[in-house]
Amino acid sequence: MIGENQHIIIKARDLVKKFGSFTANDHLTFDVKRGEIFGLLGTNGAGKTTAIKMMIGLLKPTSGELKINGYDIYTETEKIRKSIGYMSQKFSLYEELTVFENIRFFGGIYGLNIKTIKSRVEWAEVNFNLTELLDKRVSSVPLGWKQKIAFVVANIHDPAIVFLDEPTGGVDPKVRRDFWDNIYETSANGKTIIVTTHYMDEAEYCHRVCIMSEGQIKAIGTPQELKSKYNVDTINELFVKIVRT
Amino acid sequence: MKTIKVENITKSYGKVKALQYINLTVNKGEIFGLIGPDGAGKTSLIRILVTLILPDSGDAYVMDKHVIKEYKKIREIIGYMPQRFSLYMDLSVEENLQFYANIFGATIKENYSLIEPIYKQIEPFKKRKAGELSGGMKQKLALSCALIHKPQVLFLDEPTTGVDAVSRVEFWEMLHNYKKEGITIFVSTPYMDEAWQCDKLAFIKNGSILSVSTPNDILDNYPLNVFEIKYENLAELITFLNKHLAGAIVARFGTTLHCSSDKTEREMRELLYNFEHVQVRVIKPTIEDSFLLLSQDK
Numbered sequence: 033m034i035g036e037n038q039h040i041i042i043k044a045r046d047l048v049k050k051f052g053s054f055t056a057n058d059h060l061t062f063d064v065k066r067g068e069i070f071g072l073l074g075t076n077g078a079g080k081t082t083a084i085k086m087m088i089g090l091l092k093p094t095s096g097e098l099k100i101n102g103y104d105i106y107t108e109t110e111k112i113r114k115s116i117g118y119m120s121q122k123f124s125l126y127e128e129l130t131v132f133e134n135i136r137f138f139g140g141i142y143g144l145n146i147k148t149i150k151s152r153v154e155w156a157e158v159n160f161n162l163t164e165l166l167d168k169r170v171s172s173v174p175l176g177w178k179q180k181i182a183f184v185v186a187n188i189h190d191p192a193i194v195f196l197d198e199p200t201g202g203v204d205p206k207v208r209r210d211f212w213d214n215i216y217e218t219s220a221n222g223k224t225i226i227v228t229t230h231y232m233d234e235a236e237y238c239h240r241v242c243i244m245s246e247g248q249i250k251a252i253g254t255p256q257e258l259k260s261k262y263n264v265d266t267i268n269e270l271f272v273k274i275v276r277t
Numbered sequence: 278m279k280t281i282k283v284e285n286i287t288k289s290y291g292k293v294k295a296l297q298y299i300n301l302t303v304n305k306g307e308i309f310g311l312i313g314p315d316g317a318g319k320t321s322l323i324r325i326l327v328t329l330i331l332p333d334s335g336d337a338y339v340m341d342k343h344v345i346k347e348y349k350k351i352r353e354i355i356g357y358m359p360q361r362f363s364l365y366m367d368l369s370v371e372e373n374l375q376f377y378a379n380i381f382g383a384t385i386k387e388n389y390s391l392i393e394p395i396y397k398q399i400e401p402f403k404k405r406k407a408g409e410l411s412g413g414m415k416q417k418l419a420l421s422c423a424l425i426h427k428p429q430v431l432f433l434d435e436p437t438t439g440v441d442a443v444s445r446v447e448f449w450e451m452l453h454n455y456k457k458e459g460i461t462i463f464v465s466t467p468y469m470d471e472a473w474q475c476d477k478l479a480f481i482k483n484g485s486i487l488s489v490s491t492p493n494d495i496l497d498n499y500p501l502n503v504f505e506i507k508y509e510n511l512a513e514l515i516t517f518l519n520k521h522l523a524g525a526i527v528a529r530f531g532t533t534l535h536c537s538s539d540k541t542e543r544e545m546r547e548l549l550y551n552f553e554h555v556q557v558r559v560i561k562p563t564i565e566d567s568f569l570l571l572s573q574d575k
Contacts, residue, residue: 075441076413121439175315202360202438204314204467205565206572209528216512230441231468236531255532266531268442275443 041066041193041224042087047096049082056082058247059096064240066192069215069225071238073267075275079247080228084195087226088118101192114142117191121198123182127171131162131181134170135188142189149188156184159217176207183214187223194218196227200234212237232268241267243274250274278341280305280430280461281326286335288321288484295321297484298335303463303477308456310475311465314572318484319465320360323434326463327357339430353381356428360435362419366408370399370418373407374425381426391458392421394451412439416448424455431455433464437471449474469565478564480571487571492564499562501526501537501570504545507556508534514552521548526569535566 042064049057057079064070074080085091087100089109098105101115125134132153139149157163160180165173170181179199186194196215200208212234219225219239227238235241235255242252251258251274255267264270281303288296296318303309311319324330326337328348337344339351364373374396378385389396395417402410407418416436423431437445449471452462464475472478472492479489488495508514511534518527518536525538538545542559549555 075443076439077411078441198439202315202435202467204572205469205528205568207315212529230439230445232442233529233531237529271442272446275441 039066040064041101042070042226043097043099044087045097047083047086047098048094049079049086049091050094055247057086057093060249062242062249062252064224064226066224067219067222068239069219069227069237071235071241072226072228072244073232073235073241073271074228074244078244080244081197082247083244084197084226084228088116088195089113114189115192117186117189117194119182119186119194119196119199121201123178125170125178125182125185128169130167130169131173132166134181134185138185139188144189152188152190160184160214176203176210179203179207179211180214183211187218191223193224193226196225198228198230200229200231208234232266232271235267235271243271245275278305279303279338280307280340281309281463282336282338283322283326284336286322286325286332286337288318288325288330288332294484296325296332299481299484299486301479301486301489303461305461306456306459307476308452308462308464308474310472310478311463311481312467312469312472312478312568313481317481319481320434322481323357323432323463323465327355327432328352353426354429356423356426356431358419358423358431358433358436360438362415364407364415364419364422367406369404369406370410371403373418374421377422378425383426385425388425388427391427391455392424394454396421413441413444416440416444420448420451428460430461430463433462435465435467437466437468445471469563469568472568473564480568482572495564495567496562499537499567499570501539501562502542502545503560503562503566504536504538504540504542505530505558505560506534506536506549507532508552509554514549514555517552526566526573528566528569530563530565535560535563537562537566537570 040063044060044062047057047060060083072080086093086098089105089112093105100112103111135153136149139152165177170178200211215225229235240254243250258270262270262273264273279302283299283301286296286299299322313319325332325344326339328344328351331345340354342350344351374385399414399417407415437448456462466472475492477489478492478495480487511529514534515527518525522538525536527534527536546557549557
């Protein structure tokens with residue numbers, strides 16, 4: 033369980049992002065606590081990707097305050113990048129390289145020395161059973177495994193926060209569940225996970241969820257809190273209720 | 278006449294047997310769903326039926342037209358929405374639609390009523406380039422393009438991947454409307470709530486079809502008891518059940534656990550006796566339970 037006084041790792045206050053006259057993020061205010069699995073839900077175009085892009089330092093906010101792992105988004109982007117890992121919808125792996133080469137390459141980008149990379153590979157072998165795949169080309173590996181490799185790569189530099197943008201899109205029910213086991217283990221080891229998903233059963237697995245619509249936060253809390261507040265049985269019903277009104 | 282008929286189709290890529298002697302039939306006006314693990318052969322089968330790739334052996338017909346000998350005729354009467362929407366990202370919304378109408382010798386005007394419910398949602402952005410649309414809007418445009426020549430059969434390869442829960446519901450409402458218009462729909466999906474809405478479902482795994490039946494029949498023939506279990510620490514319970522019930526399928530379903538097992542309700546309660554405040558009840562299986570059972574490695 034997440035304690036009340038736990039350290040806040042993401043702090044957003046009145047965060048605004050405009051593209052021309054279009055307001056993509058409209059005064060977002062929220063906190064994420066260390067070790068939380070924080071689910072970001074919303075319709076396509078609700079502003080989730082914009083919010084994530086700001087949190088990972090790819091977009092500058094138009095106004096408002098945003099601190100990631102204690103670092104300021106306006107002035108300390110480089111430190112933020114080292115604190116975070118990011119797994120996008122389209123896993124950015126090099127298909128022609130082997131699994132090991134991919135891990136080594138991304139480790140190199142983060143400036144890890146070969147000794148550290150080797151210890152991270154060991155960590156991946158133990159936690160994700162990757163041993164037999166290390167010398168295989170990524171192009172020959174099934175989708176479910178690519179997803180795991182992309183997760184390993186996002187964790188290669190042992191970041192404090194990992195962002196997962198629709199990590200299970202198009203993945204079958206069995207593989208989705210296996211992947212969530214990985215998310216749980218990683219979170220249990222103290223990492224903070226920010227995840228977006230269109231699978232509402234997965235939203236139930238988050239410690240807290242934030243529902244966005246039209247650039248605004250419409251609801252935020254634990255799945256249980258929100259379900260009782262809105263008097264619904266599932267997050268799916270909650271989502272439809274909030275988004276359609 | 279069967280709208281789709283597949284007879285002993287095989288397809289290999291090098292050593293990989295993507296499809297192994299596939300047989301199935303689809304009736305006019307049916308929504309026929311194809312489900313199965315990633316890499317099972319769903320996309321290969323669809324690509325053969327839309328005449329994009331050739332089977333190694335076997336025959337397949339769409340509206341009695343042979344997929345190899347009469348491929349041109351098939352292309353005129355089907356609509357196809359591939360996984361990665363085949364839109365021209367540099368063209369505007371309007372231009373994409375016009376282009377697809379042109380290649381089929383149709384006009385937007387004559388079939389506008391068919392696409393109106395979807396297209397009017399993206400019409401405000403008709404001057405925008407397709408590449409600048411959100412995922413949900415791309416999907417609506419791709420469907421409009423697939424429908425603009427009023428096809429008799431619509432092939433959809435995971436049309437709702439990456440689409441939000443509300444838009445998915447709306448998308449399926451539209452599919453049901455097209456079904457009412459007499460259009461036959463052949464669709465693959467990783468979403469089990471969508472599979473549930475199909476008239477018939479084929480489960481495909483390792484290139485073979487394991488079953489074809491109505492969703493209700495699948496559930497009626499489910500061979501195990503499904504226990505829905507509520508408990509404070511599900512992780513602990515999962516470990517326990519996997520250890521003590523060999524062959525059982527244990528999976529999280531939202532805030533509950535589903536355990537499929539040949540145990541009786543009484544045996545299950547006895548097994549879980551030491552778990553304080555545990556709640557156990559036998560429920561009707563869902564399509565997702567069925568999927569997990571069929572995709573289990575034997």
